[in-house]
Amino acid sequence: MKKVLNIIAAAAAMVLIVGTGSPVNAADKTLKIELISKGETHQFWQAVKKGAEQQAAKMNATIHFQGPANETMIDKQLEMLDAAIALKPDAIGYAALGTTQSVTHLKAANKAGIPVYMFDTAASCPGALGTASDCALGVAYTDSKAAGKLAADKMAALVGSAGKVLVVGHSQTNQTGIDRRDGFINQMNSKYKGIKLLTTQYAEGGDALKAQEIVSAALVANPDLKGIYATNEGISIGAGQAFKAAKLANGKVKLIGFDSGKQQIANIKSGLQSGAITQNPIGIGAKTVEALVNYVRNKTVPKTLIDTGFYYYDKKNIAAPEIVADLYE
Numbered sequence: 001m002k003k004v005l006n007i008i009a010a011a012a013a014m015v016l017i018v019g020t021g022s023p024v025n026a027a028d029k030t031l032k033i034e035l036i037s038k039g040e041t042h043q044f045w046q047a048v049k050k051g052a053e054q055q056a057a058k059m060n061a062t063i064h065f066q067g068p069a070n071e072t073m074i075d076k077q078l079e080m081l082d083a084a085i086a087l088k089p090d091a092i093g094y095a096a097l098g099t100t101q102s103v104t105h106l107k108a109a110n111k112a113g114i115p116v117y118m119f120d121t122a123a124s125c126p127g128a129l130g131t132a133s134d135c136a137l138g139v140a141y142t143d144s145k146a147a148g149k150l151a152a153d154k155m156a157a158l159v160g161s162a163g164k165v166l167v168v169g170h171s172q173t174n175q176t177g178i179d180r181r182d183g184f185i186n187q188m189n190s191k192y193k194g195i196k197l198l199t200t201q202y203a204e205g206g207d208a209l210k211a212q213e214i215v216s217a218a219l220v221a222n223p224d225l226k227g228i229y230a231t232n233e234g235i236s237i238g239a240g241q242a243f244k245a246a247k248l249a250n251g252k253v254k255l256i257g258f259d260s261g262k263q264q265i266a267n268i269k270s271g272l273q274s275g276a277i278t279q280n281p282i283g284i285g286a287k288t289v290e291a292l293v294n295y296v297r298n299k300t301v302p303k304t305l306i307d308t309g310f311y312y313y314d315k316k317n318i319a320a321p322e323i324v325a326d327l328y329e
Contacts (some may be wrong), residue, residue, distance in 0.1 A: 021224040029058050033292055035093040035285075036077060037067035038120065038174070040178040042233050043261040044205060044281050047328035048119070051285030052093070059293045062301070067095075071171065071205035074098045074147040078105055085109045091292035092116045094136070096123035097174050100167040105136060110134045115295055117302060119288040121176040124265045129304040137295065138304035140287040144176050147310045148183020148231075151256050151277055154312050155184075155227050158254040158274055161228030162194035166218050168239065169207040170178035170232040180258065198222065203235055211238025211247070218244050232288070233261045235277060240267045268315055275314035278326045 035052055037045050049065040056063045064084075068076040074097045085108055092114055096102050102123045107219055109116050111134070118139040125135030155165060167184060171177030183198060188195050198218070205212035211234060218225060219242065230236040236257025245252065250271035257264055257276040267273035291302035315324045 013253075016071045018068060024167065028060075030062060031090040031293055031296055032087075033061055033063045033091045033093060033289060034087065034326075035063050035064065035065045035119075035288070036037060036080050036084055036095065038077065038095045038097050039069070039071045039205070040065075040067040040322075041258075043328055044259045044279070047281035048285040050328075051282030052205055052289045053285075054282070055120055055286035056291040056293075060312040061090075061289065061290065061293050063093075063289065064089075066209065068097075070207070071097060073200045073205075074101055074173075078102060081214060082108075083103050085114060088112065088281060089114065090296050093288045094118050097121075099173065099175055099178075101275060105201060114169040114259055115292060117288055117291045117295075119284050121174050123224055124175075131301055138291065138302050138306065139292065139304070140284050140306040140308055142284075142310050143307055144179035144243040145183035145186075147258075147277045147279075148180045149187040150310070151180075151258075151313055152184045152187035153300060154275060155229060155254060155256050156188070156192045156195060158256075159195065159226040161192050164198055164222055164224060165198050165227040165229065166215075166222075167229045167303075168211055168214055168231065168235050169199045169202045170235050171204060184229055184231075186236070195226075198225075200265045206232040206234025208234045208238035208241065211235040211239045212292040213238075215242035216245060221249075225253055230255065230257045233257070233259040233264060237261070239264045239266070240272055251305045260329070263328060265318070265329060268313070271315065275293055275312055278313055278323065279310050280326045282326075295329055 039045050052063050055141050061080055066080055077097050092109055106116055116136040118136050129136055134251045169177055169181045180254045190272040228239050230239045254274045256274055260278050287306050294300040311323055317323055
């Protein structure tokens with residue numbers, strides 16, 4: 001009888017452990033992760049989503065990926081972030097549209113016990129990122145200033161370190177846009193004195209039609225224009241459309257863009273566009289999910305900064321394995 005009672009007691013204890021969420025149960029649980037991006041329309045964000053989904057499938061997690069219709073809709077993105085927090089997911093990934101607007105919202109997630117890891121662009125969280133932060137654990141990103149600097153070096157080589165160059169930016173408010181612009185401009189001003197930078201213009205959110213208008217006007221106003229640096233996919237596509245409309249001979253005005261996508265790749269292969277900086281969007285998505293799942297499952301603290309890298313590519317190296325791995329269509 002005593003033996004039977006011991007067996008029953010052991011079984012009851014096991015039920016209690018499982019029912020109260022033991023470490024084993026937590027490890028087996030399918031985690032739910034909310035990912036709030038800066039947009040959904042550009043192919044870059046679809047590549048980030050793909051990387052996140054692939055990594056989640058490997059780690060017994062599911063993701064819900066969303067972003068506003070364009071990258072100027074900060075208020076809409078913050079609504080999405082608040083809605084995600086209200087769902088009480090296991091973790092949140094967040095790409096900041098503005099530098100400061102999201103901080104109080106991220107602190108609310110922290111107060112609710114939801115870990116946050118940022119991707120692509122970090123909010124200006126007060127203090128250091130990490131486990132002691134009440135804002136976010138860290139960010140998976142591209143070093144945008146370094147990428148802008150590389151674009152400047154490539155542009156200078158293309159135009160012979162002399163002549164007029166125009167920068168067309170996609171944002172004056174999010175850190176990615178600021179850093180891509182400043183990395184390029186600072187390198188030009190410090191190293192290439194023969195190059196005259198025209199006043200930077202903006203097609204906010206990477207609006208291709210607005211970028212086309214800006215570049216078309218610049219070509220008319222500056223018939224001696226030597227180069228254009230476009231800071232994201234939409235700007236690059238719009239600049240290419242302006243070249244086509246003006247019936248420019250390939251290479252007359254050099255165009256260096258950012259990211260990839262079907263149209264940019266086609267323009268580079270045809271010679272209409274000189275080259276571009278590619279990020280690793282699939283890697284950005286994957287590293288964000290990996291950092292969050294490992295932290296939730298076993299409290300493995302992620303690096304506060306995960307640099308996912310970048311390359312310059314053009315017609316000559318576009319088929320190189322390291323480049324192909326980072327292109328998306």
